[in-house]
Amino acid sequence: MSISASWYLTLAALLFTIGAVGLLIRRNVLVMFMCVELMLNAANLTFVSFARKLNDIAGQTAVFFVLVVAAAEVVVGLGIIVSIYRRRLGATADDVHELKG
Amino acid sequence: MLRIAFLVPLLPLAGFLVLLASGRKLGNPLAGWLATFMVAASFVVTVVVFAGLFRLPVGGRSYTQTWFTWISSGHLHVDMGLLIDPLSMTMAAFVTGVSALIHLYSIGYMEHDEDFPKFFLYLNLFVASMLILVLADNFLLLFLGWEGVGVCSYFLIGFWFERDSASSAAKKAMIFNRIGDAAFLTALFLIYERTGSLEYHTVFSHLSSVGEPSLVAIGLLLFGGAVGKSAQIPLYPWLADAMEGPTPVSALIHAATMVTAGVYLMCRINPVLYRAPDAAHVIAIVGAATALLGATIACAQNDIKKILAYSTISQLGYMFLAAGIGAYDAAIFLMLTHAFYKALLFLGAGSVIHAMNDEQDVKTMGALARVMPITAVTFLIGWLSIGGVPVLSGFWAKGDVLLNSFAFSPALWAVGAVTAVLTAYYLGRAYLLVFRGEQRWVEARPAGAKPKQLSAKAKAAAAMSSTGQETVAAKPALHPLDPSWVMSLPLVVLGALSAVGGLLNLPIHPDFDFLDRWLSPVFASRLFAHQWGLGGVWTFALIDAALALLGVGLAVAIWGRTADRPELEPVFLRRAWYIDWAYDRFIARGSTELAVETSAVVETEAIDGAVNGFAFLVRAGGRQLRKVQTGYVRNYALGLAAGLVVILAYVLTRAS
């Protein structure tokens, strides 16, 4: 008898919320990125839970692809961050606001 | 022979176009002769067509000639076409005839005017429009002519437009006309809506299916148009001001032709009026009231043209009275004779004005019969005709109207009778002040002769103008004479016509009322014809004669010797019962003030304020909205999160 899916899903929701709030609060770009990863992980957890509940391997396949894409995303994102830091060291997310209305 | 009818309006129109193109080149007097020739030719064609119509049997005297389709849109179908029937041909005949005479007169009258060709251009256009008006076979084409004569009236009243008073008078005429035209147009809409057509034949044959309230409305609305065009109460003040135009214009347009268009319209719609007696009664009452009003005002005027203008208003009132009670042939008869003697009187007045160096005040004239015999005699004939003195045309025509009005309503007859007395009186006053009595002007003598001594009273009278102020003592000496043959011939012809015109329609014997029988197909059973016995006819003839002679006698007694009777010229009459003043003060000034008020408040503050305010709001809103774009990624992320929460909330509300 295994744990019902609802536990995992609640946990995933919680992780997602923490990640979202962290994204909105922190100014350091890299920490913000890590919060994004947190959110992705929460989604992964949800997928896997449903895969088990609905007895479908497609859920796990989805996680597989999410993982790959997350990796690619991190690579490119960090490249962008490096480009930003080239201009000015110690830049935070708040310093990139030239598109102010 | 009837097929040449299209030439009748086309010849004056061609004259207009030729003068438009090369009038200035033709110059003085050739332009005038060309215009006169065109109208005279039109008169000849009219006579020919008249004869052709006469040849047709009585029941079949109606001929339609369609030129082309003017409007064809959905159910509305209007042709440019002419209707040749007794009524329209009668109108066309006297319009072209009198117009030709007045054109001839104008050649002499406008001789010294530098815009000589332009005058005849307008006159020809006017005649063309008037002919279209009377010959049209549908209401819309009539309206086209109606508007055309209105426009020409504007042009001609304001012919000497450098004068402020002239251009204002032209505007005033246009505006009063326009008010009437609004009613006319509404009537057209109603006619089309109720009967599905604007053509006379079709409309009149469908009248039985139209309810009486609509017919009353149509009748009254068309009468509204006539009120504007023919200067009845309440839209009459423009006619007095229209005297600013040259005298031939006053003679042609504001006496003989344009102002009679309203009466023609009433006669044309006799099927409608027959079925809408309420409307007809209103017309009769308004006509009678206007007749009396015009006569009273004319008694106290000093400008000779104004006397004649108010006289016209009064006589038109008679015509509407006749039309209102259903005596259409009486109305047409009066219109015909009125054209003769009113044109005559105006042209006579024009000769006097010309001779007196553009002086129009009767108080500065006097004893002109001695030096202008032809003018004096013709004017006398005109006076006696309009006064209704027996045997002259006016006696028969006015008698016809009074006869029928008594049968209809003695009250209306009484009004007409009083007006008849006044008519003879005031025109007699005019004649006596101008041509008889003391000479109140200084005559220029040939060099070497002794100047004629004026009596002290005459000198005083000459020195004072009728406004009671001292004029400059050195008034230029005058040398009045009868005008040249171009101006005198029309006077003579019209004088003759005024004298014998009554022969057209003598009531003394059924065989002699030619006009009645001629017009009967148009009016048929709708004619109000009370059959008086011969005794009744003679009684009324005697009464009419008595009334006329009473008026004449009064005039001679009062004005034969002296020109100075201020107690008979009270201010309120001279100022035309202050009606025009009231219009100006309350309506015109009131409207202007309202407009200024509206412009300042509504336009500037409300409308501009609203538009500018709207722009300001947009700008302010934009300025506030701009603040959402902070440029901070985290703020945008916050927005995203907020949106997510909202969507989840929405889903939550929908989840069962």
Added chain:
Amino acid sequence: MTSSLLAATIPDAITVVVAAVICVVGALGVVLARNPVHSALMLVMTLFGVAVLFIEENAQFLAAVQVIVYAGAIVVLFLFVIMLLGVDRSEVIAKEPLPGQRPVAICLGVLGLAEVLLLAHGKWSTGAHSVSGTLGSPASNVQQIGKSIFTTYLLAFEVTSALLVVAVVGAVVLARRPRSSQGQLEPPGGAALELDDAIDSGPEASKAEPIDVTTRDGEPAGDGTVVDSEDEIAESEVTSP
């Protein structure tokens, strides 16, 4: 939910609870740590917790991949960038320049969580149980995933591989130093220079550019430690034959 917890086997329950706690603590650590390096380490903790949960959910392959790829590569990459850019200085958490950001964020977070929990009250899923591709087939987890990837989702797989290539190329291009007019690579400002070397593979790259390394001595660096460490590496390379 509690009944299902109690109905499960004790070891499972304990594992799940402990792993859950680890996850949450780690997540909070990521968000609240002042030093970004600490955040990265907390992230690793969370990832391990999630991996355990994966195993608990019968997704063994994914747990392994999670540890290898996520915790092993992605977080390491994060740490690389943190170290190289010298962003390991502490951020001043207490001060929040954007007005209202913090309270609104927390509000929205709580609201969102509440809504999600409410929405899923009792009924977490409405989908039907799958007929094909079942989890309960006798094949091992790896086989199942493999079968799924290479048959049903083959196109996605191929596209993903293309995506990876694009990502790598993109990263290289993004992080390039801008070229001077003579075609020479310009000396960049600051310590970002080293990133080129970092991306290039191995220590050979740094050996190949000794000149660039030495010229860096006189330039002001954002953080002395980075330059020093590079110098040390270069010197050690040069000095060790």
